[in-house]
Amino acid sequence: MNLRLAAVAGISIVLSMSLYHCGSPKKTATSTATPPPHSKESVIAIAQKRWPDATIESLRAGQDIYNNQCTKCHDAKDINDYSEDEWLPLIDKMSRKAHLDDSDKEIVRRYILSVREALANNTNTQSQ
Numbered sequence: 001m002n003l004r005l006a007a008v009a010g011i012s013i014v015l016s017m018s019l020y021h022c023g024s025p026k027k028t029a030t031s032t033a034t035p036p037p038h039s040k041e042s043v044i045a046i047a048q049k050r051w052p053d054a055t056i057e058s059l060r061a062g063q064d065i066y067n068n069q070c071t072k073c074h075d076a077k078d079i080n081d082y083s084e085d086e087w088l089p090l091i092d093k094m095s096r097k098a099h100l101d102d103s104d105k106e107i108v109r110r111y112i113l114s115v116r117e118a119l120a121n122n123t124n125t126q127s128q
Contacts, residue, residue, distance in 0.1 A: 047114040062111025069098045079116045
């Protein structure tokens, strides 16, 4: 569990730092966890494999929604605590409660599913 949380925090940091250097003006949550190796690249690659139009900016927007909108009513959920099949109805339900439009819902969905797959790949690599 702690490894997963550290990996989520690490991926968030890497995405935050890369977008900060690209000039993104958005404020983000920070963490002191050490990012896992290749996390930014793997998240982007995973997202682009599923959604060719995915960009670092769109993933960053999904991260911002997840960190800011999704935590207004509850703590951030560990992304790996739910399967993709479990996340999809949760995102539908929570996006209505958070008053997200269809575009923002899709952005946060892509972020969550991409990070989830990257974390699963990272965990599988470390256990081998």
